[in-house]
Amino acid sequence: MAVELAANTIGQLIDEFVNHLSLLPLTEVLKRVTMPESYC
Numbered sequence: 001m002a003v004e005l006a007a008n009t010i011g012q013l014i015d016e017f018v019n020h021l022s023l024l025p026l027t028e029v030l031k032r033v034t035m036p037e038s039y040c
Helices: 002-023 026-034
Strands: none
């Protein structure tokens, strides 16, 4: 039961992460990938 709940939560987090990324301009995504230290 707990494993299923954790899997569902992780799945939702991934979905939100992907949805959030899709809303960002491509340049912002590239900045975060190439210069992650500036977002710490």
